[in-house]
Amino acid sequence: MSEQSKQFWAGVRAEIPLLIGGFPFGMIYGALAMNAGLPASAAQLMSSIVFAGSAQFITTQLVRESAPGLVIVLTIAVVNLRHMLYSASLAPYLASLSTRWKALLSYLLTDEAYAPTVIHYEKEGITPYGHWFLLGAGLVLWMDWQISTALGIWLGTAIPESWSLDFALPLTFIAMVVPVLKDRPAIAAALSAGVVALVAYSLPFQLGLIVAAFVGIVIGTVLEGRKSPRGTLPPRGTL
Amino acid sequence: MLLGGLITFGMRFSLIYLFGRFDIPETIRKALHYVPPAVLSAIIFPELFLREGALNLTLDNHRLLAGILAVLVAWFSKNILITIIAGMIALFLLQFFL
Numbered sequence: 001m002s003e004q005s006k007q008f009w010a011g012v013r014a015e016i017p018l019l020i021g022g023f024p025f026g027m028i029y030g031a032l033a034m035n036a037g038l039p040a041s042a043a044q045l046m047s048s049i050v051f052a053g054s055a056q057f058i059t060t061q062l063v064r065e066s067a068p069g070l071v072i073v074l075t076i077a078v079v080n081l082r083h084m085l086y087s088a089s090l091a092p093y094l095a096s097l098s099t100r101w102k103a104l105l106s107y108l109l110t111d112e113a114y115a116p117t118v119i120h121y122e123k124e125g126i127t128p129y130g131h132w133f134l135l136g137a138g139l140v141l142w143m144d145w146q147i148s149t150a151l152g153i154w155l156g157t158a159i160p161e162s163w164s165l166d167f168a169l170p171l172t173f174i175a176m177v178v179p180v181l182k183d184r185p186a187i188a189a190a191l192s193a194g195v196v197a198l199v200a201y202s203l204p205f206q207l208g209l210i211v212a213a214f215v216g217i218v219i220g221t222v223l224e225g226r227k228s229p230r231g232t233l234p235p236r237g238t239l
Numbered sequence: 240m241l242l243g244g245l246i247t248f249g250m251r252f253s254l255i256y257l258f259g260r261f262d263i264p265e266t267i268r269k270a271l272h273y274v275p276p277a278v279l280s281a282i283i284f285p286e287l288f289l290r291e292g293a294l295n296l297t298l299d300n301h302r303l304l305a306g307i308l309a310v311l312v313a314w315f316s317k318n319i320l321i322t323i324i325a326g327m328i329a330l331f332l333l334q335f336f337l
Contacts, residue, residue, distance in 0.1 A: 049244035091258030194284035216277025
């Protein structure tokens with residue numbers, strides 16, 4: 001197997017639990033969109049074009065309340081702010097790609113594609129075919145989202161809530177984040193971000209997530225800067 | 240809707256594109272390593288600790304219990320699949336027997 005397809009299928013495999021966890025959300029979105037009076041074609045197109053779960057949920061809500069278009073677009077922008085963080089985080093690994101590749105991968109860059117990809121990249125570093133991993137993860141999630149949306153549109157929320165399939169999402173994130181917590185700054189970043197996320201949860205438009213992430217990132221970076229003078233390696237970038 | 244799609248795409252594309260064209264300052268490069276633990280925890284914590292928008296630290300919060308178990312399993316096994324299966328089974332059992 002070529003190195004490209006090896007990376008591609010590794011991305012697909014890493015994505016599988018997130019496919020299961022994400023499926024009920026796609027169906028709920030489809031059902032909600034029907035409820036809000038969106039035409040089936042528009043609901044499905046939104047999944048193909050916007051391809052961003054939480055933004056789509058909020059858009060559906062706003063359509064139901066017949067909010068003006070500008071409000072909807074601005075809301076989508078704020079809700080998706082975290083994607084800029086993902087974009088920044090993956091940028092060093094994708095720097096050498098052509099603009100066309102970058103555009104394709106950006107289109108596929110969701111929470112669920114970002115998580116396994118960044119964990120994979122942190123482990124392997126910059127490799128010549130690493131972008132195929134993100135392509136595999138993103139593409140298979142895209143298909144998952146289209147199919148689950150379509151099923152939600154036609155069948156409603158057919159998966160019983162008591163199955164708790166959606167719990168597979170936080171579980172997968174747990175399984176991915178715990179091995180990353182190798183030193184004090186990383187643990188502090190994770191804990192502080194988690195606590196702030198709880199405190200700031202009531203902020204609208206997922207702003208709590210952004211605030212929490214920034215607090216965690218700053219705390220991790222500051223702690224790393226502090227401990228490094230005693231370490232064996234000179235602190236990179238502080239000179 | 241097209242605009243919504245364009246904005247979503249624009250935000251995802253923005254820094255991948257910009258950072259590709261300019262050198263990334265070392266401090267930012269360092270800070271970027273903390274994006275995964277910070278973002279993932281910020282997603283995980285509310286899923287576990289909050290039930291219907293309110294902090295729930297009681298034994299009724301099955302997701303918190305199953306989540307804590309999953310953290311332990313992840314810590315010792317370092318295996319994603321085992322962690323997910325353990326967490327799902329724990330949640331099922333808690334839901335049925337508590």
